[in-house]
Amino acid sequence: MTTETGQFERLFSPLQIGPMRVPNRICETTNTIGAGRLAGVPDATFTAHHLAKAQGGTGWIGNETWLLNSPLPNESADEFFPGAGATRFPIYMLPNFAEEVSRFCEAIHATGAVVVFQLTQLNFTVAASSVPIVEAYDWVPHALTEDEIEAAIDTYAMAAGQCAAAGVDGIEIHCTHESLPQTFLSPALNRRADRWGGDAVGRTLFVRRTLERVRERIGTSTALGIRVGAEEAREGGYSLWDMREMVTHIAATGTLDFLDVDVGHSWGRQPYVPPSFIGHAENRDAAKALRADVAPVPVLFSGRVNDPVVAEDLLAKGFCDLVGMTRAGIADPDFPTKAREGRLGEIRRCIGCNRCIGDAVTNDAPDMFKRAVCSVNPAVGNEALHATLMRPAQTPKRVVVVGGGAAGLEAARNAAGRGHDVVLLERTEALGGQVRLASRIPGRDSFEDFILYEENQMRLLGVDVRFGVDVDAGSVLAFEPDAIVCATGSVPRTPDTPGVDAADVVQGWEVLAGTAGEIGERVAVVSQEDHYETPGIASFLAAADRRVEIFHKWTGIGSRVERYSIGPILRRLEEGGVVVHTGLRLARVEDGKLELVSAHTGEPRLAGGFDTVVLVYGSVPDTRVHDGLREAGFGGRLFLAGSAWVPRLLAEATQHGARVGLEV
Ligand SMILES: Cc1cc2nc3c(=O)[nH]c(=O)nc-3n(C[C@H](O)[C@H](O)[C@H](O)COP(=O)(O)O)c2cc1C
Numbered sequence: 001m002t003t004e005t006g007q008f009e010r011l012f013s014p015l016q017i018g019p020m021r022v023p024n025r026i027c028e029t030t031n032t033i034g035a036g037r038l039a040g041v042p043d044a045t046f047t048a049h050h051l052a053k054a055q056g057g058t059g060w061i062g063n064e065t066w067l068l069n070s071p072l073p074n075e076s077a078d079e080f081f082p083g084a085g086a087t088r089f090p091i092y093m094l095p096n097f098a099e100e101v102s103r104f105c106e107a108i109h110a111t112g113a114v115v116v117f118q119l120t121q122l123n124f125t126v127a128a129s130s131v132p133i134v135e136a137y138d139w140v141p142h143a144l145t146e147d148e149i150e151a152a153i154d155t156y157a158m159a160a161g162q163c164a165a166a167g168v169d170g171i172e173i174h175c176t177h178e179s180l181p182q183t184f185l186s187p188a189l190n191r192r193a194d195r196w197g198g199d200a201v202g203r204t205l206f207v208r209r210t211l212e213r214v215r216e217r218i219g220t221s222t223a224l225g226i227r228v229g230a231e232e233a234r235e236g237g238y239s240l241w242d243m244r245e246m247v248t249h250i251a252a253t254g255t256l257d258f259l260d261v262d263v264g265h266s267w268g269r270q271p272y273v274p275p276s277f278i279g280h281a282e283n284r285d286a287a288k289a290l291r292a293d294v295a296p297v298p299v300l301f302s303g304r305v306n307d308p309v310v311a312e313d314l315l316a317k318g319f320c321d322l323v324g325m326t327r328a329g330i331a332d333p334d335f336p337t338k339a340r341e342g343r344l345g346e347i348r349r350c351i352g353c354n355r356c357i358g359d360a361v362t363n364d365a366p367d368m369f370k371r372a373v374c375s376v377n378p379a380v381g382n383e384a385l386h387a388t389l390m391r392p393a394q395t396p397k398r399v400v401v402v403g404g405g406a407a408g409l410e411a412a413r414n415a416a417g418r419g420h421d422v423v424l425l426e427r428t429e430a431l432g433g434q435v436r437l438a439s440r441i442p443g444r445d446s447f448e449d450f451i452l453y454e455e456n457q458m459r460l461l462g463v464d465v466r467f468g469v470d471v472d473a474g475s476v477l478a479f480e481p482d483a484i485v486c487a488t489g490s491v492p493r494t495p496d497t498p499g500v501d502a503a504d505v506v507q508g509w510e511v512l513a514g515t516a517g518e519i520g521e522r523v524a525v526v527s528q529e530d531h532y533e534t535p536g537i538a539s540f541l542a543a544a545d546r547r548v549e550i551f552h553k554w555t556g557i558g559s560r561v562e563r564y565s566i567g568p569i570l571r572r573l574e575e576g577g578v579v580v581h582t583g584l585r586l587a588r589v590e591d592g593k594l595e596l597v598s599a600h601t602g603e604p605r606l607a608g609g610f611d612t613v614v615l616v617y618g619s620v621p622d623t624r625v626h627d628g629l630r631e632a633g634f635g636g637r638l639f640l641a642g643s644a645w646v647p648r649l650l651a652e653a654t655q656h657g658a659r660v661g662l663e664v
Pocket residue numbers: 029030031032033064065118174177227262272273274302303304305324325326327328356357358360
């Protein structure tokens with residue numbers, strides 16, 4: 001297909017993969033985001049989520065994984081862990097599952113895209129050997145017997161048969177991310193002395209047998225491939241060279257139609273869902289090497305490719321044949337169409353915050369309350385509802401939005417998109433609010449992409465943005481609005497601890513904003529916050545050559561940061577020499593001396609010699625404008641949105657703002 005601008009010729013060219021013709025090179029690799037109302041079932045909300053990507057131009061829809069039935073003894077308990085499970089009764093065995101998959105495939109096929117389902121044995125109860133998967137779970141798994149290995153291989157063949165019968169175009173065997181096949185491939189995890197272990201030939205036997213048995217079951221009318229991590233990135237794990245040898249043996253079976261490559265695992269220093277702290281397409285060389293080994297089998301590469309320009313470059317330079325752009329499509333399912341039409345400034349890029357994967361694997365809300373979520377795309381998980389609500393306003397209104405942070409911008413964007421006449425009043429000289437502050441943290445410059453997107457949207461939608469206006473109720477009412485959205489954000493929380501009003505005690509947000517004044521050489525960061533702010537501010541200070549010590553209220557910093565991002569953040573702190581003290585609360589501060597209390601014993605502790613003390617205590621809503629408007633008896637619709645209602649995370653602010661814009 002040619003593009004309207006001629007810019008992305010390779011990205012939009014079709015590719016024949018065995019029996020499957022992919023209309024372009026843009027792939028949604030498997031992402032178990034939990035879009036269905038019941039985990040893993042391709043129901044209406046699941047379909048709406050993945051269909052949005054196909055309709056937006058993604059050619060390969062990988063959707064969500066099929067967790068297979070584990071080879072457990074009948075008497076053992078089913079066990080579920082974050083993002084994995086050991087069960088004899090998986091979702092795909094539910095009645096009607098096959099019909100739902102067929103309906104899903106029909107919906108995707110109607111767009112011209114193909115459907116690839118991943119089959120996975122992902123549990124930490126059974127493995128090639130009794131070796132714990134370091135960083136994942138510390139228990140020692142049961143080493144599979146010959147019979148159990150055969151039973152496990154059969155589960156792939158059985159599920160693959162069901163996939164093929166339901167109309168799936170491609171099947172991928174999940175051989176990385178701590179899945180069962182990876183425990184066979186890994187020299188660190190596979191210590192078997194029988195034919196399933198040993199050298200590269202032995203360690204690939206499980207994968208080779210699985211491919212052969214699946215192929216026997218599905219024949220040649222469905223494409224078949226594997227997903228491997230190009231290197232194991234853990235102590236004693238396989239290197240790229242080892243994997244090159246292993247894929248050569250696997251490809252020699254003649255069963256492979258495609259090879260899907262990424263790098264990393266679910267925990268630790270090299271996550272396979274790379275957060276913004278990791279470079280774009282950082283591991284592309286590994287994909288190129290494996291591509292040479294398995295040629296002419298096409299190679300799919302993923303790993304923080306959020307931009308069509310980068311994707312085209314990867315194809316042009318021979319790193320891969322297909323590009324995984326999974327979170328790119330979560331953040332903006334229409335990005336392929338926008339790229340093809342040359343509307344690059346309209347693409348809402350994935351900022352690599354990893355809220356999506358974090359919630360998918362650690363959100364322990366019951367299924368019926370779970371929602372797929374994205375920080376920048378408020379429609380995720382509610383695609384059908386958003387499409388219904390995004391209708392032209394029956395009576396266009398004059399809407400004043402106060403505050404140009406995430407919630408205000410989304411309120412303005414959605415209201416203007418529906419035809420309302422929108423004025424946005426921003427107190428400072430720039431849009432973005434807290435997102436702009438977050439973008440100052442090392443490795444978080446990607447957050448600026450969200451602001452750029454919103455700035456472009458304001459321009460395209462004709463929102464009247466006014467900067468430097470510090471409003472009160474009277475000045476807002478002077479616009480004669482029909483509706484007002486107060487998205488005035490929040491301000492840093494200051495505790496009533498003695499001494500915090502001294503000049504050498506500043507707020508973390510002031511440090512990021514550059515308004516804290518002179519920051520001395522030795523800095524104490526006092527933290528009552530469990531997400532990104534504490535490590536982010538500490539790494540900002542460490543990058544500015546300050547000697548930083550964190551005093552945190554509880555057992556460890558960043559406890560709410562998901563497992564794919566915490567490693568790269570802690571790495572920055574370690575490299576920056578940041579010292580972390582835990583279980584301490586501030587009781588008093590004076591002249592760079594901290595009087596602390598142990599959270600566990602109540603005993604006093606002392607620390608001193610600091611030039612600057614930085615407080616990170618979360619924030620409190622700023623409702624002044626809203627309160628004034630209520631007092632003034634404003635008769636139109638008055639909304640309080642985002643942090644001004646209650647300070648939360650970015651996804652909650654964008655969703656709240658967007659829903660206000662859709663309601664107004
Ligand atoms: C919410 C979410 C769930 C994921 N689940 C899976 C999975 O079940 N199997 C898998 O192989 N990869 C999974 N991934 C990894 C993606 O397939 C992809 O490799 C990763 O997001 C990096 O690519 P990207 O930078 O294009 O997003 C998941 C990713 C996300 C964001």
